[in-house]
Amino acid sequence: MSSFSASLNSAAQANDRLKTIQGQVHPMTQQYDHPLDPLSATEISVASTLIKAKHLGKRFQFRYVTLVEPPKKQLTAYLDEELAGKTPSQKPDRIVEALYSVFDNETGWSYKCYEGIVNLTTSQVVREQPLPEGAAEPLSFRTMATAQAILVESREFKDAVAKLNLPENIVIEIDPWMYGVDQPKAGPSRLSFLCYARHPSNNHPDGNIYSIPLPIIPLMDLQTMEVLSIEPAASGGTQDGFTYGTHPEKAIDHCIANEYVPELQPRGLRKDLKPLQVVQPEGASFTIKGRLVEWQKWRFRVGWNYREGAVIHDVTYDGRRVFHRLSLSDMTVPYGDPRTPYHRKQAFDLGDLGAGLSANNLALGCDCLGLIHYFPGALTTHTGEGEVKGNAVCLHEQDMGIGWKHTNYRTDRAVLTRNRMLVVQQILTVANYEYIFAWQFDQAGAIHFETRATGILSTCLIDPGKVSEWGNVVSPGVLAQYHQHIFCLRIDPAIDGWQNSVVQEEAVSLPISAERNPFGNAFVTEKQVIKTSSYADAAPHKNRVFKIINPSKFNPHSKNPVSYKLVPHTGQLLLADPGSVAAARARFAQHHIWVTKHRDEDLWCAGKYTNQAFREDGGVQDMIERNENVENDDILVWHTFGMTHIPRVEDFPVMPVEIHQVSLKPADFFDRNPAIDVPASSQLANKSVLYDEFNASKSGSCCS
Amino acid sequence: MSSFSASLNSAAQANDRLKTIQGQVHPMTQQYDHPLDPLSATEISVASTLIKAKHLGKRFQFRYVTLVEPPKKQLTAYLDEELAGKTPSQKPDRIVEALYSVFDNETGWSYKCYEGIVNLTTSQVVREQPLPEGAAEPLSFRTMATAQAILVESREFKDAVAKLNLPENIVIEIDPWMYGVDQPKAGPSRLSFLCYARHPSNNHPDGNIYSIPLPIIPLMDLQTMEVLSIEPAASGGTQDGFTYGTHPEKAIDHCIANEYVPELQPRGLRKDLKPLQVVQPEGASFTIKGRLVEWQKWRFRVGWNYREGAVIHDVTYDGRRVFHRLSLSDMTVPYGDPRTPYHRKQAFDLGDLGAGLSANNLALGCDCLGLIHYFPGALTTHTGEGEVKGNAVCLHEQDMGIGWKHTNYRTDRAVLTRNRMLVVQQILTVANYEYIFAWQFDQAGAIHFETRATGILSTCLIDPGKVSEWGNVVSPGVLAQYHQHIFCLRIDPAIDGWQNSVVQEEAVSLPISAERNPFGNAFVTEKQVIKTSSYADAAPHKNRVFKIINPSKFNPHSKNPVSYKLVPHTGQLLLADPGSVAAARARFAQHHIWVTKHRDEDLWCAGKYTNQAFREDGGVQDMIERNENVENDDILVWHTFGMTHIPRVEDFPVMPVEIHQVSLKPADFFDRNPAIDVPASSQLANKSVLYDEFNASKSGSCCS
Structure with missing residues (x-):
């Protein structure tokens, strides 16, 4: 099997490479542009070389080399200076974490896995330690192959x-x-x-x-x-x-x-679908400088790492801070078939493998229409080299229908703006399945996270003519087992500043009473500030929303604290029995909302090491059990959502996208609709065409 | 005030007009093309003339003249023959209903309102009767002015x-x-x-x-x-x-x-939004013949009337019946401010006024992009003349992102189709507010109904510096009261035939047990057939869906009955106290799902006469109380959904669209993903452009 023997790079080769690179280490690693820029391929190679130098003569397999973002205190000082238009006074050291196996011998498979921390600014391996007791390293394509x-x-x-x-x-x-x-x-x-x-x-x-x-x-x-x-x-x-x-x-x-x-296709393809093109004759409305994006008063950075793929950093609108960091933290896909060994089908696609690792290299003209910008993403080869996926994340504008409209019936004048959005998209292929994740920014100050589930169902064999209570037969002999897709967003808010709170708000009927509600039509809102780290659930029948507020800043009209509102997705939570290992591994999947006090290391809703974990270790449940203050503090909001997938025959052989969306909308953050200054939609710019006129012109029956 | 004196058309004028038209009545009214075609302007004029002839010398005010669709038995016989490719053996008589006031005297305002039924095929007024005791006629623009x-x-x-x-x-x-x-x-x-x-x-x-x-x-x-x-x-x-x-x-x-x-705009408009155009160089993928639309295996008719606006009739996919009739039946907008007279703010925008009446006359290049077809809609003037709104409903294709995708990681080959949709859209202006309603057909056999709420909040004054528990202050002195928008869809299904049932299905955990669930991961679906007319509620935490099945036809793979699945919208239901008049008027707004046995006259979820009704008379609650069989029968499914609107400051002066969507998706209706034969997305057809290349070409730095 020659295809995998290359993983056995000899110690001698490693040493040669080290000598070549070491000379360049110091000058190069100082050159990173911004603390939130993802690692370059060179930075990855340098880090792995420094690590290899500590184990001269050993066989290695690298799992990842990834950026350790600067501690939030250090980072926010930098970002505050930057936002104020100053040159930041201190550039944080460039720190990376690597995970790697060191084989016990020159031949054979036995290995030990290490976490190493490398300071690229000082060219030092700062720390190296074995994985925590009981933890398993994530999967790697190399090992699997x-x-x-x-x-x-x-x-x-x-x-x-x-x-x-x-x-x-x-x-x-x-x-x-x-x-x-x-x-x-x-x-x-x-x-x-x-x-x-x-x-x-x-x-x-x-x-x-x-x-x-x-x-x-x-x-x-x-x-x-x-x-x-x-x-x-x-x-x-x-x-x-x-x-x-x-x-x-x-x-x-x-x-x-x-x-x-x-x-x-035995029946051929449809022949009656005509092309539909998106044309932007004057170019894009966005500008890109490195990883910095500016568009329609939004300004943010597109980060990237092997585990989360695209990460949205340091989001401001019209110069005001909104979110510090937005990411998909993890997800779990448990299957509901209890027959061994199917009962073990439970994937954590980010923690077990990595969204960046699984990201498609996107192709122009397929995944998006119009004017497209691609961001590259650097990954780590099994030998520790940096390797760039050129089109890991795409960015483009979309027209999403009408943005706002009002017709004054007195004058018959309609004013209408279209709903232009900026979309940051990545697509994961996890063996059979595809996930399309998109951060969408609109002109009215809202941010949406959209998931599209597609790809091919994970199937198992079923005997001829039978059906099963554990799934649906979608093709002869093919059982698609019932399963769930449960995602968790990590939201690091910065609503007009670093100190925020979360308020749970509901719409509540009042009983009929002469004093308060004589005719029975009255209802009010009930608000409850979440004071210590805890969870909460969606309750659409109560119109329950979660407002992330800045308790020190107030809207001039409403006098409410400025806020962004999270309308929670109401999807079914984890179905596994609370006493099961499947449930212990995914406690994050048992409530919709978690509010915790920020810690730099709290990145993973299901814990850092999910692969083969028998419990969620260091995940959101552990975080809330610290019982910390989350009122007017540096907080994190986690939103768990997803779907129970009862497969339809129509979901095979490739399923039509199943779309879910979560929105973060300004609620008394601005002093009016921030999209009110979007230019009105006009035929001059849009150049729409009448169906009848098009047909007439093509048939030559008009004006000939 | 000359602007409304024209409503006082004299009896003499009516008589003159009658003479002119009577000669044309018989030949013209036989010429209608299809029983589901909306009334033409001439048909409306003829009907009102026939009615006026019964009251010679009287002053009239017409409220509406509208088509009475043929009885379903007669209509389905016609449609069955048509679908089988035969010439229908019998064309139903063309029946219309008119509502009109006859004034008591030549001058003065006192009047009596009548319902008249006219058979245009025989040119006869078949019936005329006063409105039922206690009923009020709907509002008319004429009366209001x-x-x-x-x-x-x-x-x-x-x-x-x-x-x-x-x-x-x-x-x-x-x-x-x-x-x-x-x-x-x-x-x-x-x-x-x-x-x-x-x-x-x-x-x-x-x-x-x-x-x-x-x-x-x-x-x-x-x-x-x-x-x-x-x-x-x-x-x-x-x-x-x-x-x-x-x-x-x-x-x-x-x-x-x-x-x-x-x-x-005091701060001016944004200047950095570049044009984005939708170009369809080879034309539209749809064809239109009168009101018949064909697109991507879909075939349906676009009806229209003053009350519902656009109605979707006789929907088939690839020659198989799916839905007989789809419409928004009514809606209610109750306000939650108990202070008299605000407590009386409760609109039923269809029943009190009419969606067709309020429909915007749409403008090319504003409301939609690309190749647009407009359907006209005929309305009735106060004098009884037919009057055509040319662009009452628009139809066009939209690209809705990725339709399905799979990348074979072994070969690195991605196959991706885009998600093209056909959209039938109308926009209502109801004084301050706008509703955008769209029926969306996709290539994977699903139909979506989207509502976009926009326009201007209904506001009231608030003293300087104050806030109120009944609403939010959105501008100085402006209180936007809390309110709800609750819609009700009427779904007349024809899932592979006329006899259908509804099955409520949930995903349910099993407790841990050695026999059935040793590891605790198992879950199953629980299904319950709705046997007699009744209501049900959304329960997203149970993954509750409603499958409209044909109990006599089965999917070849899954052996399940063929079905379309309604994933109910989970929005909060009516907040008014159950003992209130507001609640009695809108019983439809108190449950998400209603299943009733079909009757031709059951068109209105809140009853026929909603204006000033003090109870929902003849609405869905009355229908279910008939306690009729709804299993394997000719049934109606009603879906109530909407939003509680706690206004944000950002919702003023015009609110950004608040989007809600309900989907009807095939579930084991087809034998595979019906969109699997959609041609793959390609740069050849899509002609996307790289951001960097576009910029380089514009700056002349490339290939110069």
């Missing part, structure tokens, strides 16, 4: 496949999958594999393998690269209970080629 | 205004408003008026009068056109309780000009 290559060559795997009586020459494809633990101390380094095949009728490299699931799930020990077991995977129906179904003699003969690539 | 003109000339009004010490030469503007009753038998024909003024500093005809509210609310009796009272309107703050506040000597001097028209 290596393990898979060893698996497919193994006797155990070949024997198991032989028993399936697959058609001759069938091509098996495998998705390595996180091993979702089911009990404490399951062992920190395991990997499971979901197995599929190309349909023999086309054997197409882009065939939809998820329509041909194989009823086996191999498990491997990553410290030994040995096959632990080839677990049989149930293919029975509801009538079979927890037995494994009656695998037919030919396991997959009832599966069909249910393809998504255009050239494999 | 007449009443207002009389009001402003009245001594009572002039005296009341004089007491306000308004600046000299100030221009008062008045919005006639429905009189929301507060007790049974309040009298069937009253009108109230909300009074405002232009700001004296600009006296602009398009000034935002809602920033200068006057603290009086006149009431008139429409049978006598006499001023009943000029009610003082509270301008106090929370500290004033139910007293009326301390009107300052100069009532409105603390109000400012808070304007929305571009030329009145």
